[in-house]
Amino acid sequence: MSDTWLPALAVLSSLLPGLVIFFLAESRIRLRTALNLIGALAKIALIGIMLWGVLNDHEYVFRHTVLPGLDLVLKADALALLFVSLSAVLWLFTTLYAIGYLEGAPNRSRFFGFFSLCVTATVGVAMAGNLFTFFLFYELLTLATYPLVVHRGTDKALRAGHVYLAYTLAGGALLLIGTVWLYSLAGQVDFVHGGSLAALPPGTAGQLQVIFLILIAGLGVKAALVPLHGWLPMAMVAPAPVSALLHAVAVVKAGAFGIVRVVYEVYGIEFAQSLALLLPLAIAASITIIWGSLRALFQDDLKRRLAYSTVSQVSYIVLGVTLFGPLGTIGGLVHLVHQGIMKITLFFCAGNYAETLGIHKVSEMDGVGRRMPWTTLAFSLGAFGMIGVPPLAGFISKWYLGLGALEAGMPWVLAVLAASSLLNAAYFLPILHRAWFKPAGGAWPDEQIPQRGRWETAPLLLIPPLATAAATLVVGLFAAAAISPLSWAELIAVREYLAWIP
Amino acid sequence: MTDLLDPLPWLIVLPLAWGTLAFLLGPGRGGRLAIAAIALQLMLALQLAGQLLGNGARVHAVGGWGAPLGIDLMADGLAAVMLLLTQAVALPLAVFARGYFAASPKGRELFWPLTGFLLAALNALFLSADLFNIYVTLELLGLAAVGLVAIAGGRQPVTAAMRYLLATLLGSGAYLLGVALIYGTYGSVSLAVLTPLVTGDAPLAVTLATALMLAGLLLKTALFPFHFWLPPAHGGAPAPVSALLSALVIKATFYLVLRLWLELFAPLTTVAAAQLLGILGVAAILWGSVLALTQSRLKMLVAYSTVAQVGYLFLLFPLATLVPPGVADSAVQGGVMQAVAHGLAKAAMFAAAGSMIVATGRDDIGHLGGVGARLPLTLFSFGLAGVTLMGLPPSAGFSAKWLLLTAALESGQWGWVAVMIVGGLLTAAYVFKVLRRAFLPMAAGDRVTRVPRTLEFSAFALALASILLGLFGAPLLYLLAIGRAA
Numbered sequence: 001m002s003d004t005w006l007p008a009l010a011v012l013s014s015l016l017p018g019l020v021i022f023f024l025a026e027s028r029i030r031l032r033t034a035l036n037l038i039g040a041l042a043k044i045a046l047i048g049i050m051l052w053g054v055l056n057d058h059e060y061v062f063r064h065t066v067l068p069g070l071d072l073v074l075k076a077d078a079l080a081l082l083f084v085s086l087s088a089v090l091w092l093f094t095t096l097y098a099i100g101y102l103e104g105a106p107n108r109s110r111f112f113g114f115f116s117l118c119v120t121a122t123v124g125v126a127m128a129g130n131l132f133t134f135f136l137f138y139e140l141l142t143l144a145t146y147p148l149v150v151h152r153g154t155d156k157a158l159r160a161g162h163v164y165l166a167y168t169l170a171g172g173a174l175l176l177i178g179t180v181w182l183y184s185l186a187g188q189v190d191f192v193h194g195g196s197l198a199a200l201p202p203g204t205a206g207q208l209q210v211i212f213l214i215l216i217a218g219l220g221v222k223a224a225l226v227p228l229h230g231w232l233p234m235a236m237v238a239p240a241p242v243s244a245l246l247h248a249v250a251v252v253k254a255g256a257f258g259i260v261r262v263v264y265e266v267y268g269i270e271f272a273q274s275l276a277l278l279l280p281l282a283i284a285a286s287i288t289i290i291w292g293s294l295r296a297l298f299q300d301d302l303k304r305r306l307a308y309s310t311v312s313q314v315s316y317i318v319l320g321v322t323l324f325g326p327l328g329t330i331g332g333l334v335h336l337v338h339q340g341i342m343k344i345t346l347f348f349c350a351g352n353y354a355e356t357l358g359i360h361k362v363s364e365m366d367g368v369g370r371r372m373p374w375t376t377l378a379f380s381l382g383a384f385g386m387i388g389v390p391p392l393a394g395f396i397s398k399w400y401l402g403l404g405a406l407e408a409g410m411p412w413v414l415a416v417l418a419a420s421s422l423l424n425a426a427y428f429l430p431i432l433h434r435a436w437f438k439p440a441g442g443a444w445p446d447e448q449i450p451q452r453g454r455w456e457t458a459p460l461l462l463i464p465p466l467a468t469a470a471a472t473l474v475v476g477l478f479a480a481a482a483i484s485p486l487s488w489a490e491l492i493a494v495r496e497y498l499a500w501i502p
Numbered sequence: 503m504t505d506l507l508d509p510l511p512w513l514i515v516l517p518l519a520w521g522t523l524a525f526l527l528g529p530g531r532g533g534r535l536a537i538a539a540i541a542l543q544l545m546l547a548l549q550l551a552g553q554l555l556g557n558g559a560r561v562h563a564v565g566g567w568g569a570p571l572g573i574d575l576m577a578d579g580l581a582a583v584m585l586l587l588t589q590a591v592a593l594p595l596a597v598f599a600r601g602y603f604a605a606s607p608k609g610r611e612l613f614w615p616l617t618g619f620l621l622a623a624l625n626a627l628f629l630s631a632d633l634f635n636i637y638v639t640l641e642l643l644g645l646a647a648v649g650l651v652a653i654a655g656g657r658q659p660v661t662a663a664m665r666y667l668l669a670t671l672l673g674s675g676a677y678l679l680g681v682a683l684i685y686g687t688y689g690s691v692s693l694a695v696l697t698p699l700v701t702g703d704a705p706l707a708v709t710l711a712t713a714l715m716l717a718g719l720l721l722k723t724a725l726f727p728f729h730f731w732l733p734p735a736h737g738g739a740p741a742p743v744s745a746l747l748s749a750l751v752i753k754a755t756f757y758l759v760l761r762l763w764l765e766l767f768a769p770l771t772t773v774a775a776a777q778l779l780g781i782l783g784v785a786a787i788l789w790g791s792v793l794a795l796t797q798s799r800l801k802m803l804v805a806y807s808t809v810a811q812v813g814y815l816f817l818l819f820p821l822a823t824l825v826p827p828g829v830a831d832s833a834v835q836g837g838v839m840q841a842v843a844h845g846l847a848k849a850a851m852f853a854a855a856g857s858m859i860v861a862t863g864r865d866d867i868g869h870l871g872g873v874g875a876r877l878p879l880t881l882f883s884f885g886l887a888g889v890t891l892m893g894l895p896p897s898a899g900f901s902a903k904w905l906l907l908t909a910a911l912e913s914g915q916w917g918w919v920a921v922m923i924v925g926g927l928l929t930a931a932y933v934f935k936v937l938r939r940a941f942l943p944m945a946a947g948d949r950v951t952r953v954p955r956t957l958e959f960s961a962f963a964l965a966l967a968s969i970l971l972g973l974f975g976a977p978l979l980y981l982l983a984i985g986r987a988a
Contacts, residue, residue, distance in 0.1 A: 022878060067901055067975055107875065136895040143889065146934075153942050161938065169930050172894075173923045180904065180919075184911040 006050055007074035007127050008062045010084065011120055013043040014091075018116025024109050032112060033099055039116065040092040043123070047088050050076045055491075061129065069188060072136070073129030077191075078492045079265070079333075082485070083126035083257050086337050090249045090344055091119045093464040097348055098241035100460025101355060111151055115245070117144035122250040125257060130190045131179045131266065134258060138175060138222070141254055142168040148242040149235050160234040167231040171221030175258075178215035181207070182266070191261055193495055195268020205275060208267070212277050215262050223255030223318060224311045226288040232311055233295075236303040240351025243303060247310045248344035256317040256336060263321050264329075264496050273324050282322035286416045288315040293423035300361050302350050305427060306343070312420060313339045313386065319413065320401050326493040328404025331397055333489035338385070338393035341471050345382035348465035349375050356457040358446025362431055367440030372456045376435050378469035383428040385472045388421050392476040396486055509546035509553075510562040510575045513585060513625040516543055521618015529611035533600040536614050540596050540621070544589040551582045551981055559985030561631065561694075574692070576631035578985025580838065583978060584628045584757050587842050590967065591749045591849045592621055598853045598960035599742035605860050605954060609654035609740045616653070620646040620746065627754050633681045633691040636758065640677065644670035644722070647751050650743040651735045662734035669721055669731040673755075676718030683711035693766060702769045712767050719762075722755040725779075725816060726786035729809045733793075737805035741856020744801060748808045749849035753841050756815050760837065763819065764986075773824050780820035784921045786813030791928035795935065799865045800855045803932060804848070810925065811844045811891060814902070817918050821909040829913045834986075835979050836905030842978065843898030843968055847890035850964035854884040857957045858940070861950050867936060872944030876951075879958045881940050886965035888933035890972070893926045898971035 017039035024032050050060055053076075060076040076084070098115065102108055121144050124137030142165070150161035182189055185207060186200055197208060221228045232252070236243055246252065263272050263281075272278055292312030299305035316339065320332015352375045353359040353368060369376040385392035398417055405413035449457050456462065479486040520539040524532025554560070559578035567573070577585075596617070603610035623643035630636045648670060652663035685691055687707050688699050700708060724732040732752075736744045763771060790810025797803040818837030822830040857880045858873050859865045874881050890899035903922055910918040944950060971978070 022882070064973070065976055066896070066973055067904065068979065070901075070904065072896070072973070110874070110878070132895075139894045143885075143894070147941065150938065150941065158938060165930070165934060169927055173927060176907075177919065177923060180907045181911055184908055 003058075003060050004062050006046060006060045006062075007076045010043055010046045010050070010076070010127065011074065011123050013046060014039045014116045014123065015120040018113050018120060021109055021116060022113035026106070026109055029108075032109065036095050036099070036112060036116070037092075040088070040095055043088045044092065047081065047085055051081055051085065054078050054081055063129075066132075069183075070132055071130065071188060072133050073190065074124070074127045074133065075129035075191070076127055078488065078495060079260070080127045082333060082488055082492060083253065083336065084123055086340050087119060087122045087126065087249050087253070090244075090340060090468070093467060094241050094244050094249060094344070096460055097244070097351070097464040100458050101239065101241055101351060103458070107151070110147065114144050114147045115241075118148065118245060118250055120144075122254060125254045128191070128261075130188060131182065132188075134261065135172070135175055135179050138254060138258065139172050141222075141250060142172060145242075145246065145251055148245065149238045151239060151242065152237070154237070157237050160231075160237045163234050164231045167221050167228065171218045171228070173218070174214050174221075175218030178211050178218060181211050181214070185211075189266055191265035193265065195264065195266055195271055197267050198271040209275055209277065212262070212267065212272070212275070216259060216281065219255045219258040219262065220284075221255065222251055223259060223314055224252055224288070224292075225284055225315065225318065226291045226311065229288070229292070229311045233304050233307040236301075236307045240347055240354065243307075243351070244344045244347045247307070247347060248340040252310060252314045253336065253340060256314050259318055260321050260333070260336075269324065269329075269496065278322040278324060282319060282410065282413070285315040285319040285322060286413065288312065289319065289416055289420045290423070293420050293427065296427045297423065300363055302353065302360060302362050302365070302431075303347070305362065305431075306346050306350060309346075309386065309424070309427070310343055312424075313343065316397060316401060319416075320404060323401070323404035323408040323410065323413065325404055325407035326497050327400055327407045329493040329496060330486070330489045331400030331402075331404045333492055334400060334486050335397035337485040337489075338397045338472075338475065341468050341475065342382045342385040342393055345378055345465050345468040345472060346386075348461075348468065349379035349382065352457050352461050352465065355461060356447070356449045357444035358448065359444065362434065364445055365431060365434045366438040367435070369436040370440065371444070371451075374456060374462055374466060378465040379435070380432055381469040381472050383432060385476070387424045387428055390476070391473075393472045394476075396476055396479045508562055509550045510577055510629055511564060513543060513546050513550070514622055514629065516546075517618045517621040517625065519618075521615045521622065524614035524618055530603065530607070530613070532614040533596070533603075536618065537593070537596045537600065540589060540593045543621070543625075544593055547582070547585045547589045550577060551586060554579060554582050554984050555981060573635060574631035574694075575629040576693070577629060579982045580757070580761065580986070581628045582984070583838060583842065583982050584753065585625060587753070587845050588621065588624050588628070588750055591845050591964065592617075592746070594960040594963045595742055595745050595749075595849055595853065597956050598745070598856070601954040601956035601960070602740070602742050602856055602860065605957070606740070609743075612649065612653050613740075613742070616646050616649045617746065620650065620751070624750060624754055628757065631693055633684065633693065633696075637674065637678050637681055640674045640722070640755075643751065643754060644674060647747055650746070651739045653743070654738075654740050658734070659738045662731075662738045665731045666735040669728070673718040673722035676714045676721070680711035680713075680715035680718070683707045683714070687711075697766055700766055700769055704770060709770060712762075712770050715762065716759060716767075719755045719759045720782075723752050723759065723812060723815075724809060725812055726782050726789055726809065729786065729790070729812070732809055733802055733805040736808060737799065737802040741801070741852055741859065744805070745849040745852035745856070748805070748852060749845040752808070752812060753845055756812070756841060760818075760834075764822070764834065771823050773820075776819040776823035779816045780918065783813040783816030783819075784918075786810060786816070787921060787925040788928070791925060791932065794932040795928070798867055800858065800867050800870070800936065801852070801865055803867065803936065804851050804855050807851070807891065807929070807932065808844075808848060810929070811840075811848065814840050814844075814906070814922070814925065817906055817922070818909075820915065821906060821913060821918065825909075825913045829909045831983075832905050832912070833909035835982060836902050836909060838982055839898060839905060839975065839978070840902035843890050843902050843971065846964050846968035846971065847887040847897075847899060850883050850887040850961050850968060851891070853957070853961035853964060854880045854887065857953045857961060858884075860957070861953050863949060863951075867939055869945065869948050870936065870939040871942040871948060872950040873940040875943070877953065877958065879962055880953070881937070883958070883961040883965040884940075885933075885937055886969055888929075888937070890965075890968040892929045892933060893922070896972040897969045898975060899968070901972050901975045
């Protein structure tokens, strides 16, 4: 009984608080905060139960028939839980951060309402058990994030929202076409280890290739694959907690995760390889990695630089997926978690600089390390992690991606990884140099939060980035521990490949 | 006799009775009576649906006389779905109308009696078993609807009403001519008698009759290019009236087109005719959406959206004509689901628009700033209804789109797929045009007052129903299958 309802409850644990929050008066701050935190903690508890179960070979499935031949399926398997755990934990930190960030700002009930819907959609995306369910939550994610992107209501924000909608709704339309086509060809396509399309008659191979292209294009919009990435740098006008959501917790991850599901559990990695689909995807991911890094080099706006960095880093996940062999899989999947932790740290810090001192540009960051040492320390950990300095999280990802490339017989990928690491260093190290070693150039642009004793900024703004920065270190240092993201990714890889290795 | 408890005649008698009573009570009175009576009608419709699910389609001879002397009433799955839709939309709208006319009394004098007659005509139309009775209900429906458009008075609404009157009379005239030709050929107007008689080699008069009847009904359904009368009529009437007309009245004539096409005229249908209907549907989707995008008045935008959404209904004809039975079933299910989805969502949207207009005191999209902050529930309802119209999941609109897309793909008709996808994106464009204005802060010199809660909650109930039906739509499809030739 509880086996079927746990996944549904995990979705509801943020949906219900969200719906209540919409109708709370602005002044009910305590009740709103309580609802947010209860939802976040309940979700983590539910996920904890399911993690334990899945580790012991249990699967939790909720199924509801919407129309004959069209089921809504929520399934907590190892892959789903990898993404859900990341989202749930980061959501908790982002909520705390957002409470501090938006203190005194208008329209907070609306903000937190959509914020909760957004996480609901992400959990749904993660636990979707078939393409239809995935599509449902993927579209819900679009609708729930739009009001957050335009939250400030400025012309710039509205324009960004416009672009965001145009890209994501078009992407959703492609995903719908691909899904209906696949359903009409193969019936209801549930996500299963090893995929299920290999059993179709060989005459359909051509159609399946086209469908793959359509699906990946639809998912690639949110995953910000070049040239479908245009919305992401524009959307950085949104408030910092929303950027954290877009870049680390929800949106780009939903796209990348969708690609993982389609390759491994719809087509099956071996079948995708036999249809010659993996190499083109690897090339697209490589181009994205290099292009995103190159563009990041030339951005003076800190959040824009981080946004282009996301374009580049998310494609590591896609690249890992395309490397045929368990090691590449592990590298891609573990980066799903690692990129989230690192990038959310960086965006939290960027938000702190902007809120505390009014710093928005890299060129304004001279000497900020002395005024805000803790924030800058967290930023540095995130940046070194992105570059891939051992023993931080990013190093683990790159190590496995490199091994995976060799295993898959694609040594040129090593060159991509090396070039990307150099570029990462080229756009992150100057920031660190300015922050730590250059003297401050007079007054800060717009100092809002004064130093209070040891607190360089508001506590709720400082604790979340420190926690996630610490996590960057911990998941790297203790990658070999039994419950690290790496071990979990290994568990998934074993199950994905066992499905077809007799 | 158990006959006395049969829901079929009561579904017609009840609204006639409360409409008359409301008239006798005097101007503007009878709202509470109407709400209670419509609630009863909804229960009767549910009871009927339950009976059909248990025992299959059936015929009721009014007064025990039966055809050809008396009047037969006929209920199958399709009729039951339309009856359910009608009562389910009318109930929240009646609650809405009571609040709306309290806040904005223009036109309240005759609203309740005319609405009673309108609902009686709709219910009778869905239950009619012969072509001539259908004609009578069509005329009653048209006159009640024209009356409702005109009740607010003023030059613009009356002009719109006159245009509407012309269209509806022309439409029913053409229909009647067709019925006369059929009667002349076969000597009967009963659907049950005629259906086996009409065959592929029917005389020219019957082909002509088919064309006349369908053309008349298309005019009344406002399918492109016959939509000219709709936007001023639906956009100019008081909000509860716009909602009734857009959600229900045009669906009645669509229902007739569908029934005649699938049953009586099935032997005469051709792929070319079906393609023509589909192409008109495409034109409606594109033209209606583009014009909706260019409107500056909120209710005109919603009215043009109806022009576009009517187009989707007609995509079912090329998908259901001369294709394998499984595909045809899926197409018909999709079309009917779209009719229901649009009925609920458009009623919600017009109701929400009405609340926004009452609150801001003007019908102008440019002055919606502040609505999001002051009337969050109303804006949320508008958004949910928009989700259904865009065809995003989970909503009845999505279920409809899914069924139609499946039918299109399985019969290899790719063109319609592209149209449905593009139409969805265009819908998103005009829905978000409203939403993003309403999210902005209030402009200087504007006002947004609160509106009675009944206005907000009735719109929300309709919008929520259109979403929930997307999650629990399977029973509706089972009901629809009753009485359809397998």
